[in-house]
Amino acid sequence: MSDNTLNATVKWLDDLTFVAESGSGHQMVLDGHAKTAASPMEAILVAAGSCASVDVVSILQKARQAVHHCECRVVGERVSDTPKVFKKVHLEFIVTGEAIVESHVDRAVKLSADKYCSVAKMLEASVEMSHSYKIIEA
Incomplete structure (x- = not known):
């Protein structure tokens, strides 16, 4: 992969909550309702x-x-x-x-x-x- 390419993976946890992982290995949780994490x-x-x-x-x-x-x-x-x-x-x-x-x-x-x-x-x-x-x- 070139230096100009970034990637991420987003996996569904439950309800409208997802965990995203960047290509560099860092994770964040996102929530479509903004109740348990940032939207x-x-x-x-x-x-x-x-x-x-x-x-x-x-x-x-x-x-x-x-x-x-x-x-x-x-x-x-x-x-x-x-x-x-x-x-x-x-x-x-x-x-x-x-x-x-x-x-x-x-x-x-x-x-x-x-x-x-x-x-x-x-x-x-x-x-x-x-x-x-x-x-x-x-």
Whole structure:
């Protein structure tokens, strides 16, 4: 399998609960009712937030910013008709650290959104994506 190919297996457990295993061997449980685990649509938000967070933290570390904590709050707004796809997704980054330079955070968020976050780039083809950030002094 090439470096450009990823795979996963999803197995039914019971009711509408499934266990997914990535090709790298990591597992997560998903629940169509969102009672015992995240729903598949929630997993998309988690994927977007974690993908973008990897970018933002990595870029800030390369810029030698003293980041202590980074949180990404993701809100997805869905259409009312089935299939209830996302129409808007907003990612808000809360970056905590010492003497964090705002221009570095702004640049990191923009680079993630415009260039690096493959999940967000895939979503933006049909979803209105937006981003914001806050900086908190440690």
